[in-house]
Amino acid sequence: MDGVDLRCRHPSRLPNDGEYCPAVADKGDTLSLVEENVPGQARRVPHLFLELECDRPLVGPARWRLVGIEQVRVGRGGARRSKVASKVLSIQVPDGWMSVEHIEIRHVDGGWIARDLGAKNRMLIDGQAASEAELSNGDLLQLGHTFFRFRTDVPDVGPATVDFQGLEGVGPLSTLSPAFGAVVERSAAVARGRVPVLLVGESGTGKEVLARNIHAQSGRRGALVPVNCGAIPPNLVESELFGHKKGAFSGASHDRPGWVRTSDGGTLFLDEIGDLPATAQAAFLRVLQEAEIVPVGGSRPEPLDLRVVAATHHDLKRLVREGRFRHDLLARLDGVTLRLPALRDRTEDIPLLLVLLVRKVAPERPDLRFTPAAGQAILQYRWPLNIRELEQALAGALALSPSGSIEVAHLPETVVGTEEPEPPRELTPEESKHRDELVLLIREHGGNLSAVARVLQKGRTQILRWVARYGIDVESMRS
CATH class of the missing domain: 1.10.10 (Arc Repressor Mutant, subunit A)
Incomplete structure (x- = not known):
């Protein structure tokens, strides 16, 4: 499925005093989420994310950059909107469980202090009631039935405000994450070339989705041919990849083109390239070097118009040091490397993924809701299997709650905290x-x-x- 282009109505700046800034993303020109090719080079600055409205989960998330902001005030309003006046960011959310003036967050001595303003339903931070607290990176704030995330490690790139509410054209590559936005933008920049692309990321982070998007934007006339290198029987690797001639071996009753030849003029997507056997690595290196192929049992090279996108969850350089992957093949594949962040590092995108899933498996549920406990469980879980695990968890929850709200009881045990899936994330x-x-x-x-x-x-x-x-x-x- 291809991603959609997004446009932000305001450029990368703070709004003028008193200017309401919904900054709704909609179909149109590309939303520029990055100002540098490598987000790691950008300074890290504080952001506030609206991650989930439990009573309106399909509305979508939002983010606000806090550079130049001295105070944030959050409360109930008739619609979701925000404005900046005199270095004060005011955010309104149509959440009946919030007070008109619910909390304030002040920038004090380099830190950020959140204070409850006497709201009927007290502010919760990481599930604990608090009247006043200094915020730490990653803190999850519950205000009524709405969840916000405070982060200090966000690259200082892209618009000051991005709000996905009202966006009908959300695609699988839509994002509020500057890190993932940079990956998407770089992939678009290299799509129309022939340089090999290496996608690196944990299982379930969306590497095949990105590969399909690269092919869709490439303009190449042929098809995208996906190949899981780890799923090919070892004795059939070369035949499956490079094809064979009739009579090349016992059982070869007819010519077979193989996946490489099938991708001629299109894109060959080699998933889990780190699992490719050593013999096939040597043969594939020659294919890349010569842009031609010799089928098993054949004698004449056949020219190829080949574009390769490879993906792995392994550290290929480590495999090279261990003698399990050819260094010259890695050099051929590593034209441009794109690293996909894990879902735990882009939780602000969970509502966007939720929109896609509901559209896919339960389009008749536009009034879907979450209980706050279920929303908190989803946002605090680490998702070690990433998007694939999220999709399975939400599909199961939708099946268990054919109407009404999704509750904690509808979620897998791992998500609600009865199992510990992995150690805590690495600290900054x-x-x-x-x-x-x-x-x-x-x-x-x-x-x-x-x-x-x-x-x-x-x-x-x-x-x-x-x-x-x-x-x-x-x-x-x-x-």
């Missing part, structure tokens, strides 16, 4: 430094968190949240 350098300082203080005070809170001039609840986030074993430090 800033978080690692903060964790080390916190561990030192806790050890100095014999595990007394109240004493640590007094030293840091923070509430004990805040210290508990940090301890949970960083996985600190306080009991081992108690005197």
Whole structure:
């Protein structure tokens, strides 16, 4: 399925004072999500994401860059909209469970402090009620039935505000993630060339979807031919890839073109290229070098118009060092490398993926809702199997809730927290430094968190949240 082009009504800037900025993305010109080819080179700045409205999950998410903002105010309104005035970002959401003035987030001494404004339904941060707390990277805020995510590690690229509400043309490559947006934009830039593309990412991150989009934008007349290198029987690899002549071996009763020849004039997508056997690696290297193929049992080279997109979840350089992958083949395949982020690093896109799934398996459910507990479970789960796992979980939940809201009971046990799928994510350098300082203080005070809170001039609840986030074993430090 091809992605859609998106357009943002405002360029990459902060709105003028008093200007309402829905910045609704719609069909049209390409939405420029990146200003640099490599997002890792961009500075990291704080953003606020609206990830999910439980009562309107198909409306879509939004994001706001907080550069130049001193205060954020969030409350209930008749429609979802935002404006900036005098360095204050005001956000309104039509959530009946929110108060008109629900919370404020202030930029204080380099940090961001969230404060409940006396709302009837208190602010929850990572599931815990809080009157006031300093926000940390990745914190999930629940306001009424709406979830926001605060992040400090977002590349400073793209528009200041992007809001997907009202967008009917959401495609599989639509994104609020600057990191994934950069990947999509780079893939479009190389699509019409013949340079090989290597897609690297965990299983289920959408490598085949991106490969199909590259082919769709390439202008090549032939088909995209997907090949799972790890699923070919070892004794048939060369025959399946390169074809064979009649009588080439026992059972070869007729000529067969093979997948490489079938992709002539189109795109050959080699999924799990790291699993390609060594003998086939050598033969395929020659195909890439000479742009021609010799079928098994044949003697005359046949010219090819070949474009290769390969994908892997392996570290191919490590496989080269271990002698399991040819370095010269890697050099041929690695024309442009695109690294797809894991779903846990782009949770803001979960509502967009939800829209696609509902459209696919339950188009009759435009009034779909989530209970807040189910919404929190989906947004806090790590999704080790990425988009594929999300699709299966939501498909199952839709089947178990033919009408009404999706509840926690409709979700898999792993998602609701009864199983631990993987260790916590890798900390950013800033978080690692903060964790080390916190561990030192806790050890100095014999595990007394109240004493640590007094030293840091923070509430004990805040210290508990940090301890949970960083996985600190306080009991081992108690005197």
